[in-house]
Amino acid sequence: MRSIFLSFCLLFCLSAQAQLFPHGEEFTRQDTLRGAITPERAWWDLLYYHLEVKVHPDTKSLSGRNTVRYKVLESSKRMQIDLQAPMQLTKAEQDGAELAIEHDGNAHFVTLKAAQNVGEEKEVVLTYSGTPVEAIRPPWDGGLTWEKDSNGLPFIANSNQGIGASIWWPNKDHGYDEPDQGVLISVTVPENLIDVSNGRLIKTDHDKTAKTKTYHWEVKNPINNYGININVGDYVHFGEKYKGEKGELDMDYYVLRENLKEAKKQFEDAPRMMEAFEHWFGPYPFYEDSYKLVQAPYLGMEHQSSVTYGNEFKNGYLGRDLSGTGWGLKFDFIIIHESGHEWFANNITYRDVADMWIHEGFTSYSENLFLDYFYGDEAGSAYTLGLRKGINNIEPVIGTYGVNQEGSGDMYNKGHNMLHTIRQIVNDDEKWRSILRGLNSEFYHKTVTTRQIENYISQKAGINFKPVFDQYLRDIRIPIFSYYIKDGKLNYRWENVVNGFDMSVKIYVDEKEMNLKPTQQWQAVDVSQKNAKVTVDKDYYVGTLNISGN
Secondary structure, three states: OEEEOOOOOOOOOOOOOOOOOOOOOOOOOOHHHOOOOOOHOOOOOEEEEEEEEEEEEEOOEEEEEEEEEEEEEEOOOOEEEOOOOEEEEEEEEOEEEOOOOEEOOOEOOOOOEOOOOOOEEEEEEEEEEEEEOOOOOOOOOOHHHHHHHHOOEEEEEEEOOOHHHHHOEOOOOOOOOOOOOOEEEEEEOOOOOOEEEEOOOEEEEEEEEOOOEEEEEEOOOOOHHHOEEEEEEEEEEEEEEEEEEEEEEEEEEEEEHHHHHHHHOOHHHHHHHHHHHHHOOOOOOHHHHEEEEEEOOOOOOOOOOOEEEEOOOOOOEEEEEOOOOOOOHOOOOHHHHHHHOOEOOOOEEOHHHHHHHHHHHHHHHHHHHHHHHOOOOHHHHHHHHHHHHOOOOOOOOOOOOOOOOOHHHHHOOOHHHHHHHHHHHHOOOOHHHHHHHHHHHHHOOOOEEEEHHHHHHHHHHHHOHHHHHHHHHOOOOEEEEEEEEOOOOEEEEEEEEOOOOOOOOEEOOOEEEEEEEEOOEEEEEOOOOOOOOOEEEOOOOOEEEEEOOO
């Protein structure tokens, strides 16, 4: 009879992360139009947006225009623009001429009149209006949130990572293409309110007749569509200058007037975050656009250079430690996690949402590195191990390509633990740090695939990690270190693994440390002891199986 000891929790539990990209049981034409690089998308390269939006709090509606600048890659006259009902794309124009629009659900096909010559830069002006979907449980289900502060003033924000930016404005809504020349965001709100958006505020226009103000925010860097945001409220501002790796960085904070005192204390975690993450990941990727932390009427999200915050000015996750170790109460989860996305999500962005683990796995792991930087590696390790109880192992971490489907919620905690395991295998913290920093340099302001990330890490580490990535990202099984001791020899192999899995692992035979490279075939090593206790180092996300019966 086999005796089994698993060195990690195998009990399934509900994931803390909900599905951001909901689907029915089968994929539809609309899923493909949303998730694929269609011919009507492929022929033009997005360069720039000028997004103009008027916010109407009384009717919970929006109206405006979006000027789309693009470069012609291949000659074509049919362009896909995305805008989700009940928002309406009412007009498309180029060079002053109105264009025909064919509506197909949430995809809208604009027929251009002028010649589209390869290499030319052109613009299309899109006019839109409507009442966007209202978020019921932001940020997970996505949409617009229309709340009021304690003084009865509107408190409004968007959150649309999963549902898409096209829930509230017309754009090329696919992760593979970002506006290389940046974005100008012009937001008109009632004159007693302030809008805070991405980038830097370059001017404010006041229309005394209409009793509105228009805030113009300029983003100079490429930006993913879902990261573009509006935040409208009775904000007050404070800030500081941070001396970072690339010089002086403006760090600005916007909170509701009623929360200023507690925000000044809680937001002390922001410069601490910047210090730790510049150490591990390299310079903050958007010095030109500044860093902002903006209070929002929901938990928070990683909007580029305009990180939104709603964690009730508490440490942990709404005051709770997700790891159950106590270490999660040493920092404000939303400040650290959502800001970590500035490196992984906003600097390095997935080309297809199936690879969303690149955003969430690395950023969940950034919580470990924050603790490591300020409290030591044992603190980071304990926190990581505590998160294992949140891994379900029901579906693969990587989703289905081309249909706007992310993988399982395990992309957070399992992606985190996979990266922590890889760090153990590299076994050189300076090399590991150089790999993390190198990723943010090599893929600076780029969209990427999982394979690109895998290949880079393998190349720089000098270790073929392909079987490791295949195991943890594309399979639901956790490797089992299987062993028995006979005649003074430790016999061992990997079970429950993909073909070719040969990950090295650190074990302890009683007190003696050993580094082994098991395969799926039995190997043996002398241990001398007949009844030695064998344990796998806790920092490896694997199980153990003693088949000797001892």
